[in-house]
Amino acid sequence: MPFSIYQGMWNVMDCNFEWEIIPMARNEGPALAPWNVLTAGKFCRGAEGEAHSRNGEYHKMFSQFERTEKGKRVSEALKKIATEVGIKHTTAVAIAYCLHKVLHVFLLIDGCKFEHVHASLEALGILLSDARMKELEAAPEFDLGFPSSFIVSHIFFVKLCTNLI
Structure with a gap:
């Protein structure tokens, strides 16, 4: 029996979803319902992100905010893209990225402030060109994607441990 919607973690920083899920959705036709689209604030800008971390605003229940x-x-x-298109919230660009990547996307966006709602609405008015999409795709380093990245890191860990013994 075919399914009509697939839910999974996806955002501009973590692109594992793009390896198999998006091609499957394009081929088979189910809608997508990605969660963690805003990465729980991990791409908050510079001093702003660090200030939120000190105040305990991010990850109150799970972990500390770390800028990688x-x-x-x-x-x-x-x-950069938010400035170019005249948008106030960078999160709106992150939302627009997911909306532009594939048809029939229903984002599961959480937020604890009214400005998060504004950013979500602002994203609906953003048109990202192919060049801007490629720029966003190139921002994070290349990742093999799951399960390959897991297997490679596991093999490296096993080799490291065997060399220590």
């Missing part, structure tokens, strides 16, 4: 190099690169790409 990948997050910084994606943040800068989002900020």
